[in-house]
Amino acid sequence: MEALKVRPQMATLIKNVSQEEGINNYIITDVKTNQKGEGYLGEIFMVTVKDTDSDKHLDVIIKAAFIDEKVREMAPIRMSFQNEINFYVNVYPRFEKFEKERGVSQTVQLVPKCLMVYEEEKEEMLALENIKVLEMSKLAANSLIPGEDDEVIKKFEKYAGRNIVNIFKNISVEKCDYSAILHGDCWSNNMLFRYEDEGHDKKPTDIRLIDWQIIKVGSPVCDLSYCLYSGASKKVFDNLNEYLKIYYDSFSSFVRELGSDPEKLFPFDALKEHWKKYSRFGMIMALTILRMKLTNKEDLIDFRDDFEMDEIVSIVAKSRFCEEDYNKRIRGLLWHMSELDAL
Incomplete structure (x- = not known):
């Protein structure tokens, strides 16, 4: 939960994603982060949101770019995140459209669903479905x-x-x-x-x-x-x-x-x-x-x-x-x- 205080834009992203998924009244019940060294360009946050009206749950992975100036000077963080955002927003949907036009009966799901992106410099984030939650x-x-x-x-x-x-x-x-x-x-x-x-x-x-x-x-x-x-x-x-x-x-x-x-x-x-x-x-x-x-x-x-x-x-x-x-x-x-x- 401490991460939401340090990065208020993440709280805004969670709110927007929740509303987009039909959850207007919610509480954040769990926030986990990746282990040190598991991400070289950013941090991973696994967030669980609970709908207080219906008990519906939403499990989201948020990839957030490092905001430390020294780290950003050492690595092409913004370019990398823009590249990944472009893949989820523009490239992969075209793959799916192509499969549909070709009559593919069952789309091959190669990537998690991208729920929302945030492109502001030094605050780059992607919200993805958490496929680690077993369904x-x-x-x-x-x-x-x-x-x-x-x-x-x-x-x-x-x-x-x-x-x-x-x-x-x-x-x-x-x-x-x-x-x-x-x-x-x-x-x-x-x-x-x-x-x-x-x-x-x-x-x-x-x-x-x-x-x-x-x-x-x-x-x-x-x-x-x-x-x-x-x-x-x-x-x-x-x-x-x-x-x-x-x-x-x-x-x-x-x-x-x-x-x-x-x-x-x-x-x-x-x-x-x-x-x-x-x-x-x-x-x-x-x-x-x-x-x-x-x-x-x-x-x-x-x-x-x-x-x-x-x-x-x-x-x-x-x-x-x-x-x-x-x-x-x-x-x-x-x-x-x-x-x-x-x-």
């Missing part, structure tokens, strides 16, 4: 096909950027009318299976849940949708009502054995209503879990190692995975959520 939402959106999936693409727009994080957090902490103690991380890697024929993956005869580190209270649908969407296919999703009935019959039978009335504790109609509202929890988790399941073994993260979150984000973003299979499964999941009117 699983963007990866999921890439699985949809323009012209075929326009209906789903439109509905999925609200998950863009950090919005997907906010939606997930709201679902995670929301108090609901029918709640239960949840596992919180209910996918196959946190389950132990026993099979009918030991040593062969045939019919499972027993199952136990492990890793209860993030136990929480919430809608049972959070655990159920997480388990289903992180492992099943569109063929299973299309028979959702059948599986909900199987679950509810088992739930009801055990509740009655305990001496209670399942229709009072958690009516079947409430289960269906909760699924429309809270199954997004499982959908969002599936965007990441399916990526992990389809990642090449040599690229998997060993969480026993001492990784910082930024390192994990970077490793996941670079990991190799079966993109065709991922896109097929995520596309099926998003269509299912849209058809369910739960997206």
